[in-house]
Amino acid sequence: MTLDTWAIFVPAAFALNMFPGPNNVLAMTHAARWGFSTALIASAGRFPPFAGFVLAAAIGLGAALAASAELFAALKWVGAAYLLWLGVQMIRAGAGDLAGVSGDGRLRPLAAREFWTAITNPKAMLVFTAFFAPFVDASRPAFAQILTLGGVALGLELIAVALYAFAGAHLGRLTRSPRGLGLVNRLSGAALVAAGLALLFARRPASP
Incomplete structure (x- = not known):
């Protein structure tokens, strides 16, 4: 891939990683x-699935997911149900969520x-599949190119996590009271519920 390609990919990938x-x-x-x-440290939990998505995109599983209405629907329902459950749990927990657990x-x-x-x-x-495709040189094997693009995207994801965590830490300093922390949990829970509902009504891309 050329420097011009990387000059477009890196800021675009970072903007995608920064999406809330x-x-x-x-x-x-x-x-x-x-x-x-x-x-x-806790954000390490997201990287094995994301790395798996990159590998899946490299071997073409993303295209299969886009083409299969049944597979997409099944995963969509599972994902939406989990986000809704987690969001409701956070709303209900208020300031007490994991409050007594340490280390x-x-x-x-x-x-x-x-x-x-x-x-x-x-x-x-x-997103991984559709986003990487325009940056792949069709004259060369796609597998290694997608893995390279994915590795860079995962590195940028870590930077995005750090920025969100930094913003959250500063927000936490402004809401140290139990009431303030409870409000943070409820707002975050509401955001996850909204994400779950959005996923529930999401449609798969049309097959090419």
């Missing part, structure tokens, strides 16, 4: 509640949230 999707909402919420470092005992459930939020979102795989 469900995982970024979680990173901001975790940082507001438990600090920057906790949110950044590694807290990181595991937070990382699990990141993992399941990422892996149950079929739109994420389609």
Whole structure:
């Protein structure tokens, strides 16, 4: 790939990573509640699914997902149900969510949230597939190119996580009272419910 291609891909990929999707909402919420470092470490849970999506895009599974109405619908319902469940749980928990848990005992459930939020979102795989395609040189094997693009995108994802966690940590300093933290949880829960509803009504792209 040429330098001109990278000059377009990198800012476009970073803008995509900065989109306030469900995982970024979680990173901001975790940082507001438990600090920057906790949110950044917990975000490791999203990277195995995202790396899997990159590999799937490289071997063509994303195209299969786009072409299969049944597969897309099944994954869409699972993902929407999880986001709705998680959002309702956060709204109901208020300021008490994981409040009595510390250390590694807290990181595991937070990382699990990141993992399941990422892996149950079929739109994420389609985004990877559709986004990488215009940057692939058709005269060369696509597999290695997509893996390279995906590696760069995952690196940019880490930067985006850090920025969301940084913003969340500062938000947390302004809402240290139980009432303020409860409000953060409820707003974040409402955002996840909205994301779940949006996913529920999402349509797969038309097959080429």
